[in-house]
Amino acid sequence: MERMKSFIKAIKYSIKLIYDSSKFMIIVYFILSILGRTLPLLNIFIFKNILDELTLEQLDIFVIIIYIFLYIGIIIFNQAISSANAIIDNSISEKAGHRYDVELSKKLTKLPMSVIDTSSGKDLIDDVKYTKNFAINLIQRIIFIISGFYSFIIAFISLITFNVWISLLFLLLSVPIIIVDIIFDRKSDNLRRKMAPDVRKFSYYRWMLTDTWPAKDVRMYDLTDTIKERYDTEKDTYRQTNRKLDQKKLKTSLLIEIIKHSGEIIFTAFVIFQAIDGKITIGDIALYTGFAFSASGSFQGIVPSFIFCYTTYTDRIKRVLEFIKIDCPDESGAVRKIDKFESLTFDNVYFKYPFAENYVLQGTSFTLNAGDKLSIIGINGAGKSTIIKLMLGLYKIDSGQILINGYPLSDYDIKDIRKMFSILFQKFVQYPLSLRDNIALSDLKKQYDNEAIIKVIKQSGIYENYDKFENGLESYMTRQFDDDGIELSMGQWQKIALSRAYFKNASIIIFDEPSAALDAEAEDKIFDNFKNISENKTGIMISHRISSAKMSNKIIVVDHGKIIESGTHENLIALNGFYAKLYNLQMEKYTVKEA
Numbered sequence: 001m002e003r004m005k006s007f008i009k010a011i012k013y014s015i016k017l018i019y020d021s022s023k024f025m026i027i028v029y030f031i032l033s034i035l036g037r038t039l040p041l042l043n044i045f046i047f048k049n050i051l052d053e054l055t056l057e058q059l060d061i062f063v064i065i066i067y068i069f070l071y072i073g074i075i076i077f078n079q080a081i082s083s084a085n086a087i088i089d090n091s092i093s094e095k096a097g098h099r100y101d102v103e104l105s106k107k108l109t110k111l112p113m114s115v116i117d118t119s120s121g122k123d124l125i126d127d128v129k130y131t132k133n134f135a136i137n138l139i140q141r142i143i144f145i146i147s148g149f150y151s152f153i154i155a156f157i158s159l160i161t162f163n164v165w166i167s168l169l170f171l172l173l174s175v176p177i178i179i180v181d182i183i184f185d186r187k188s189d190n191l192r193r194k195m196a197p198d199v200r201k202f203s204y205y206r207w208m209l210t211d212t213w214p215a216k217d218v219r220m221y222d223l224t225d226t227i228k229e230r231y232d233t234e235k236d237t238y239r240q241t242n243r244k245l246d247q248k249k250l251k252t253s254l255l256i257e258i259i260k261h262s263g264e265i266i267f268t269a270f271v272i273f274q275a276i277d278g279k280i281t282i283g284d285i286a287l288y289t290g291f292a293f294s295a296s297g298s299f300q301g302i303v304p305s306f307i308f309c310y311t312t313y314t315d316r317i318k319r320v321l322e323f324i325k326i327d328c329p330d331e332s333g334a335v336r337k338i339d340k341f342e343s344l345t346f347d348n349v350y351f352k353y354p355f356a357e358n359y360v361l362q363g364t365s366f367t368l369n370a371g372d373k374l375s376i377i378g379i380n381g382a383g384k385s386t387i388i389k390l391m392l393g394l395y396k397i398d399s400g401q402i403l404i405n406g407y408p409l410s411d412y413d414i415k416d417i418r419k420m421f422s423i424l425f426q427k428f429v430q431y432p433l434s435l436r437d438n439i440a441l442s443d444l445k446k447q448y449d450n451e452a453i454i455k456v457i458k459q460s461g462i463y464e465n466y467d468k469f470e471n472g473l474e475s476y477m478t479r480q481f482d483d484d485g486i487e488l489s490m491g492q493w494q495k496i497a498l499s500r501a502y503f504k505n506a507s508i509i510i511f512d513e514p515s516a517a518l519d520a521e522a523e524d525k526i527f528d529n530f531k532n533i534s535e536n537k538t539g540i541m542i543s544h545r546i547s548s549a550k551m552s553n554k555i556i557v558v559d560h561g562k563i564i565e566s567g568t569h570e571n572l573i574a575l576n577g578f579y580a581k582l583y584n585l586q587m588e589k590y591t592v593k594e595a
Helices: 002-022 025-054 061-110 119-130 132-162 164-172 175-194 196-210 215-220 224-276 282-325 384-391 414-419 435-440 450-460 462-468 490-504 520-533 546-551 569-575 578-594
Strands: 343-351 361-369 373-377 399-404 421-424 508-512 538-542 554-559 562-567
Touching (some): 002 025, 002 061, 002 132, 002 282, 025 061, 025 282, 061 119, 061 132, 119 282, 132 282, 164 282, 175 282, 196 224, 224 282, 361 554, 361 562, 373 384, 373 546, 384 538, 414 421, 421 490, 435 490, 450 490, 462 490, 490 508, 546 578, 554 569, 554 578, 562 578, 569 578
Parallel strands (some): 373 538, 373 554, 421 508, 508 538
Antiparallel strands (some): 343 399, 554 562
């Protein structure tokens, strides 16, 4: 009963997807499918009449010619219907596929990071991407089943009126081949799931051999033969496993095919002997054998299709429906509006990543007021970047509170909250788009404000390379979409990411390890810019360069998810604790380098 409910829900989802994207095209597709099943049956009947006319003592040539023209006309008309249906089917699939991708993208952008970060969440997302064709094709499959059932009923009723028992025998002898096909289809699907890791592995080796990204390493270390050998080994293992299944199916199918064809032979022989006895006409032989093969073909098509829809299609689309139902906090209605930023408070916040055992933050508390310059200091893995992710609402905290202007973060529309922030993430994205797009993505309303773009690329330092960009702001970064594109170093990419952060001109600017890929000169420029650009703003800096914290009026030191020290640079140096230790260690290294 539960599966039937899931099956009905799957059909409803597919109908809605098709209707919303193609409106009434699916109705035309259904009508043409029924016509496509009717015309061959009609032609069998016409062929029967042609044969009967030919056996008459006095031939009526005019009637025969009419039948022949009808027969040929139906063949041509049926071919036209088949071609039209193929075009409609392709159009429906393209439109529905586009709508599916759009809806998937919208949902993905709203999914909590707690879903995206989990193994089960990633598996679900992969399933949903893979299910697109199942969701689109379910209705076409159902129409195929309905039209096939319609054809089967008409043909089989005609056979029953001829002889019930021989018709049932003929039908029953075609059942084993259906059962075998279903069994081996399931085995094939199970094998596909089981060997998915092996497929990914040889696909990865193929990627290493053919993609431009690893090309340098493959050539530099002379890996071509080694990788090719690994690819061949993994691919051969996959082929051999599939070949064994195919061989089993072939051996089983031989016997089953003999049983099936024995039914066809018995039925055909029975019909012929009926004609010899004068019980039926020569035309009836064509009629009943034609209807028999039509009924058998329809039966062998609709039963496996229905079972496949009822099981595999239902299970796949059920995962899509589970995906759609995932709660997205961003979609919740906001009860407060935010006009300007006044303060941000972490109040005894505890947080751990999904399915992790240990807390990343343990009772973290601090307050950031408008205009403050905050530096967050700590060794790698201390929880610095996690604090940023939480204030942006990318994850839900486990306990405690995050307050904006004295009210819980959940009281606001998260989109309004994020509008207040401009950030350079430690792991920034390298978009293979134009320089203009790369920068303006943070504020597309100013996409064509050339003056503003030039200003920020000067602030970040990438302007020093601007004269090398032949197409100026329209120059593509990378050659992925344009052979004249620019290949940049990691440091240059970080400057572009910095430009993007500057361009948004938000109330709060965050730099998460902004100098990780920069040289010392560019690093100093970044810190000077941070001070200047955040002069009338609120600034947050996470940096391995502890000396940069001098420009901040607030410093918090994080260790194992806890704030162990806080204050100004002078206060923390005087405290002679963890911060002072890290500061002195770095000063010694820089002194040694300068010496």
